[in-house]
Amino acid sequence: MMTQSITRRQIGNEAEPLVVIDGFASDPDALRTAAAEAVFVSAGQHYPGIRAALPDTYLRDQLPLVARALGREFGPCRRIRVVDAQFSIVTMAPDALDIRQRLPHVDAYGRDRIALIHYLSPTNRDGTAFFRHRDTGFETIDETRAPVFFERLGSEIAAAPPQGYIADDTALFERTALVDAAYNRALLYRSYVLHSGAIADDAVLWSDPAVGRLTITAFLAIE
Template sequence: MSAPAISLHRVGREAQPLVVIDDFAADPDALRAAALSSTFGPALQHYPGIRAALPDAYVPTQLAVLADVLGPLLARAGAVEVVDASFSIVTTQPDALDIRQRIPHCDAFGAHRIALVHYLTPGDGDGTAFFRHRSTGFETIDEDRAPIFFGQLEAEFRHGGLPPARYVTGDTSLFERTMAVEARYNRALIYPSYLLHSGSIAPDALLSSDPARGRLTVTAFLSVTA
């Protein structure tokens, strides 16, 4: 297995950091094997699919890879706390999405929170897209911006109707896509959790609950002090 290849990108006008790491795990096939033997259950907090527990060694092993990334690239040099981490598979069909799943979202409002997505489906596929809210210009939603953002969204829904029942992958009347990163086997993305983003799920994507066939990832949320 090759050593991890790390690249830094800047998202949108706010130039928020996005780190892409290829060859993230030393043995991704072993992770897939672990997922195939795991018991998945309904996800919480609006994730459109199912989740399962990770092998015990995953977090400490991959945090060692991130140790050289969080400080110099994301300007977060403090202690790392794992808020949540699990295998995840998107399974919700587009016509079953609720309103929160049809638009870009953020995972937390604090600048100290970091999101990680680790793709474990062989071959290229549906990745992750990042967005700007057109009417406010917001690309990140912190605690100060949240009331403005959600109030504006409510007004837009009231006057323009709800967004269609589908995953958001590109530009819409309310949001402009600022960047998209393709999924690749054993690629990880690390970015501030308050960036507006969405899984870029194609309309014809196979949304299987079988980890051998579905969109298998690891999703993790970290808290990193300055």
């Protein structure tokens, strides 16, 4: 039986909740086997890599633990609705990224939307970083902040386009937290927190799930 531990912390000046769960799935090796047999395709949109469908049982098995791990820090929750969930592997070379992939991002604006990342590589340690926009001080982007944030960010990147993946402090963003990947570790945080995959400059971005940066990424709504 896999030993589980749940660590709760608050990050940045805005003290957003971040939950780290080690030993997240009871059989991570079975998930790796499923990924090896899955058909991966280009993720499209903003994700710099490929994605594939999950086993049907994954969310059924994991949602009770997610509900327990969320606790009270994320607000009242009567049920969790799955918006999207897939195997994911980052494969895009740093010099092939478009401008949106070179910056911290948010996945949704509402406080009721939760992101889940489940790391499934035994060797890759490239985790997830969280950021503060220096000019505005924003660490989260909601519908009210979005117009100001994107207007200022557009001016900044026009003057000095960023290069490669962002994993640490830059002229435009200050890193507020970093969680390294570890086998069978999962993160939960609000989708409107500025974040990015912390991909090392020298990372070898294999598309093979046996050796690549294999994760499960899911987006949930708490209702």
